[in-house]
Amino acid sequence: MVPHFPRPGAPDEAPGRSARPPLSVAYLSASGALGGAERALLDLLAGLRAAEPGWRLSVVAPEDGPLLDAVRALGAEARTLAFPPALAALGDAGASGGDGALRLAAGMLRAAPGTARYLGRLRALLAEMRPDVVHTNGLKLHLLGARAVPAGARVVWHLHDFVSTRRAMAGLLRRAAGGVSGVIAVSRAVAEDAAPVVGATVPVWTVYNAVDLDRFRLIGPVAELDAMAGLPAAPPGTLRVGLVATMGRWKGHGVFLRAIAALPRELSLRAYVVGGGIYRTAGSEVRQDDLRRMAAELGIADRVGFTGFADDAGAAMRALDVVVHASTQPEPFGLVIAEAMACGRAVVASAAGGAGEIVTPGHDALAVAPGDVEGLADAIRRLAQDPVLRDRLGRAGRETAVRRFDRARLAAEVAPLYRTLVAPR
Structure with a gap:
């Protein structure tokens, strides 16, 4: 059965209903640097910290650095779980066919032993953290998170990429999608691209990224x-x-x-x-x-x-x-x-x-x-x-x-999604 997702912006609590217990959400990031996907993750964390101060929000990244520094500054939990070198270097850039696909296949073979060990460590870490929701941020973690999630937790993929044209990755995601409860896409274009890959039984929800309007403002410091x-x-x-x-x-x-x-x-x-x-x-x-x-x-x-x-x-x-x-x-x-x-x-x-x-x-x-x-x-x-x-x-x-694009909007859209996914069925 396809889970029903609440309308974006719907209130998390109906009038007269008793407050529901806080949630624990573990975010898995594929990088400890600050690219676009990581900045989007920080905006989501900031919105949820303000809207749901009782929730336990944790971020796991492969290395310490700017991302986890910012996570700590928001008052969320920051953890590291290092990728083995072959897994860290593995990507599907340029692997849509020909030699690129062969190079990706060879890289996956080289990375396999280390990936298996990493997956075991990730399972153990998530079992210790006991999250209600595992929210993955990055293609590698979409694949690994779906296999490492503890019993009873829900997996949400946050898609920042078009995947259908990345044939090798699309095939891997298609096979992993059976363990996923829902997908957040950063635009309608990404949602439309992802739907055939993840299949009709996995709901795809469009949630636009946001901007910290205090940091990105008209007047402020100017770089030299x-x-x-x-x-x-x-x-x-x-x-x-x-x-x-x-x-x-x-x-x-x-x-x-x-x-x-x-x-x-x-x-x-x-x-x-x-x-x-x-x-x-x-x-x-x-x-x-x-x-x-x-x-x-x-x-x-x-x-x-x-x-x-x-x-x-x-x-x-x-x-x-x-x-x-x-x-x-x-x-x-x-x-x-x-x-x-x-x-x-x-x-x-x-x-x-x-x-x-x-x-x-x-x-x-x-x-x-x-x-x-x-x-x-x-x-x-x-x-x-x-x-x-x-x-x-x-x-x-x-x-x-x-x-x-005010980031306060994110909590109003994503918190009801989490609530729906963890509700008894």
């Missing part, structure tokens, strides 16, 4: 991007355009650099690549040295700064006049877009997939097709030459972020 990039200060009046992203291969760094190269030299602007490597999965990220080499070959080395990872993404965005999102594939959600809008920046978005759901082109962002170098260059040129348009998009973007 030139100093971070080792550049002299830009002349007054220079337009600052930045790609803020992880170093994932599909985040469009090459598209961004080629678009900057297509702009006329007399346009007074400086471009920034804001971000650094955070994941250990083999082959999943581009290298900054390669991007520097590309900028030199395009003749724009003097117009581009590489800042590395920014500890305060909000401060980095407030230092920019235009924030560019240039993903070459449909974006599952596009958290950077929502964060930049919250900061009141003019945004150019590669509006496909979930990213197409969170912007209204021409109202709160300019939209281009994924991989469209000429379209991206034209959008940047328009914004460089039209400060009124930049201001209008920034104001509308902030209004959109406040209305749609």
